[in-house]
Amino acid sequence: MEQSPEQWLASMQARADEMVRQSQEIQQSLQEMSETAAEPDGAVAVTVSANGALKDLHIDKRALHRGPDRLKDTILQLAGQAQAKVAGRVVDTVEPVAGSAGLDFLRTQLPADPEAAEPRPARPADDDFDDEPPQTFLR
Structure with a gap:
């Protein structure tokens, strides 16, 4: 049975309305989404948002005794873990409508899997500038 132009237009409008609704649901989910990676003892914890940006950082007094290089390495490692976890959730959220x-x-x-990444060489202690801008994985 062939549709009339009015039926076809109504069908297209219903599909467009459904796409808008799904898009709004995904947007809301992504705005609320975050992941945290923490050390087993809870001395350091890093929380990132759905786009991988740092949202919260917890540093316990115990972690301060490690020294700046170990603390920095711990924070970067945990940030990578949290970003990998949130990336998986983003894919799961977007998959039903993205195709x-x-x-x-x-x-x-x-971001690449932090477990598969090669360790970065340590920089000298007097190298206190950041030569890389912050990275997110959603544009």
């Missing part, structure tokens, strides 16, 4: 092409693009924007 395979959308997910393929999204995956190219995600």
Whole structure:
């Protein structure tokens, strides 16, 4: 049975309305999403938002006794773990509506698995500048 132009238009409008609704739900979920990675003893914990940006940082007095280099390495490691966890949740949230092409693009924007990354060489103690801008995985 062939649709009339009015039926076709109504069908298209219903599909568009559903897409808008799904988009709003995803946007709300992403705004509320965060992940935390913490050391087993809770001395350091890092929380990131859905885009991988630092949202909260907890440093216990015990962690301060480690020295700046160990503390920095711990924070960076935990941030990478939290970003990897939140990236997986972002994919799970977006997958139902993004389709395979959308997910393929999204995956190219995600941070690498911190467990698979090679350790970065330590910089000399007198090198106190940050030569890399903060990175997020969603644009």
